[in-house]
Amino acid sequence: MAFNVNSNLLLGAGHYQANPRCQKVLTDHLVHSIENMSSTARRTLSAQSLQTTSSQETSCVTPTPTTSTPHPHFPEFSTPQVSTMKTPPLSPIPSSTQIPSSTSKSLTHNTSLRRIDNICSRRASIQKARASSDSVHFPTNKFSNEYAISSETKEVTLENQLIKKQPIEIRVRCIFSRVGEIDTLNERYTAEFFFEASWYDESQKIGTKYDPQMGHFNPQLVVLNHLGDSLKHEKWYSITKTTGDDTVEITEHHKIRGVFWERMELNHFPYDVQELSLSITTPLTTDDIYFMQNKEKLSGVNRIVFSDEQSWHLYEHVEFTYEQHCEEYSLNQNQVHPVVVCTCHVGRKCGYYIWNAYFLIFLITSAALCTFAIPPSNTQGRLQITCTLLLTSVTFRWVVNKSLPPISYLTALDVYAISSIVALCIINVFHGVISYFYYTQIYLASSQPSLTPQAINVSLYPEYSLCRLDRYAFFIFCSSFFLYQVLILLCTLWVPYRRRLEMSRKDEEIRTEIMHKTTLD
Known part of the structure; x- marks a missing residue:
């Protein structure tokens, strides 16, 4: 009768009834090993595994007599190694080294059974050791699973700390296009600004339309020191390809008009020099972005249109200061938000x-x-x-x-x-x-x-x-x-x-x- 390799293996494993636990372990390992092998390796192994096992066991194990009757097809039974790796196909054994069939049947039967006993005993001892260790350190399987999950979580957290995300650099530029009336008594002034924020984005492709609502990165800039509902804010975007690589530079343009609050420093009144500032912040934290002055595009002040020129002298340069604000009244007080302050200066005419x-x-x-x-x-x-x-x-x-x-x-x-x-x-x-x-x-x-x-x-x-x-x-x-x-x-x-x-x-x-x-x- 002709049997394939699966039927031979399962039949040989079912013939051995000495240890029921060994039967389950052997079946699991055999099926796992056979599934990992290719079809060519299976055919080669089914024909030659018995001879290979006999030749390896004869040199170190002396055969002992047995009273059990071997199965008629037992010589075709092969016991693959218990391994998670794929077993390469075995090379054919020369005919000169083959063992006679009468001797090989009894020898193979005994050695195969002893090999199965050894595997089962080792597996049983390992399971007992694991059970004892689990009973000492973790009373139930639930705790051991939680311990394994927590260990995996710690490893993932460690990997995330090693591969830490770098904050994105936001280059800013500010032009005071118009400065209006400066009210010293109420500590406010009117002005119009042109503000730009630029950053590099490797995921954005040139020629595509930038849209923050489609999931593209956006710094989410917010004006901090405006007063009331006087703020008029216009915003648009532009994309520029950088030289040397495939990254693109995304620029967010802002046109801001309104009344802004400014604390007046009057220690040297009426010879004082006041700062007129625009404060920009973001709901993102310092771990996400940070501000930097754009050195390629200069900032400045338009002094031609200045309605309060009779009382103040407007200077041309713009200074940038970078601050950090913490959410004092929020549930998460560890969040620190970056703030950029764009400042121009005016000197009071003291005549x-x-x-x-x-x-x-x-x-x-x-x-x-x-x-x-x-x-x-x-x-x-x-x-x-x-x-x-x-x-x-x-x-x-x-x-x-x-x-x-x-x-x-x-x-x-x-x-x-x-x-x-x-x-x-x-x-x-x-x-x-x-x-x-x-x-x-x-x-x-x-x-x-x-x-x-x-x-x-x-x-x-x-x-x-x-x-x-x-x-x-x-x-x-x-x-x-x-x-x-x-x-x-x-x-x-x-x-x-x-x-x-x-x-x-x-x-x-x-x-x-x-x-x-x-x-x-």
Whole structure:
């Protein structure tokens, strides 16, 4: 009777009834090995595996007698190796080395059974060892599966950490196409911007249309410092092929108009230099993108259209600063979002405040020095003039402060006005003290019982001495007042003047860079 290799193997495995567990293990391994082999290898193996097994086992195992009767087709039975790899076809055995059929039947039967027993015993011992280890460390199969899954998860996480995604570079450019009115009192200004954001995308092909709604990458830029519903935002895209490789550069163009909030730094008012900024952020985190100034396309300021030119001087250069904002009130506080701040500078034209504030305060304070021309005996006239000048200076200061926001620190104009008020108070107190000493001396002299000529001269002497003291005080006050004017002007003007010089130097640098770039092009 002719049997194929599958029927021979299964028949030989079913003939062995000594160990039921071995029957299942053997069947599984045989079927798995036969399925992994090619058809040619199966035919070759079915004819020669018995002879190969007999030749390998004869050199190391001595055959033992057995009482079992071999199956009639048992010589064709082959026991392949238990392996997960495909077994290559065996080369034919020379006829000179073949074993006689009568000897090979009994020998092969015994050795095959012993080989099956060894395989089954090893498999059983392995299963027992695994069961014991599982019973020690993990009481149930559920825990062992969870442990295996967690190990695989850790390996995947480790691989992801090793292959970390790099954030995308977003190159930005900003042009202040129009700067409108600057409201210092309400800390806001109106402006129109042209903003560009460019990035490289290897997945995007040249000639195809870019559409963020189709799953293409987009930085999702948002204006941060606009006020109310005044924002008008237009957006479009362009694709440019880069030189040298197949990547394309995608540029997102923005046209932004509206009213924007800006915190005014008024420490050096009215010689201050203010920053007008546009803040752009994104819902993406710093792990996804980061901003960088575009060096190939220069940023700038259009100074031709500037409606508040009478009060401010607009500088030409644009500066970029990069910040990071954390979501303080969100559930995930670890998310840090990048922010780019595009800034231009304006310098206040201080001529109006010099003539209408500084100069008038100077005249009011200097008028108080004229009270020293009044004799010390006329105390009422001196105090009346100085108190009137003091009230005038306080009222004038309140009028000047109406053009400034309610801030918690002193500006340069506040320092000058308050110091002038303090000077008026000191002069007023001095006149009161001199008058007090004068009338005290006169009262002591007039209280004598007899008025002789000598007593009259003594009574007039305090007035002469107080007049000399008053004259010395006048010279001291005048010299101190003018020295203070020089010092306070130097202190208040030195820092703003240096900053204005720095802004002018940066304007010269940007002009030189533009001329150089134009010449190269």
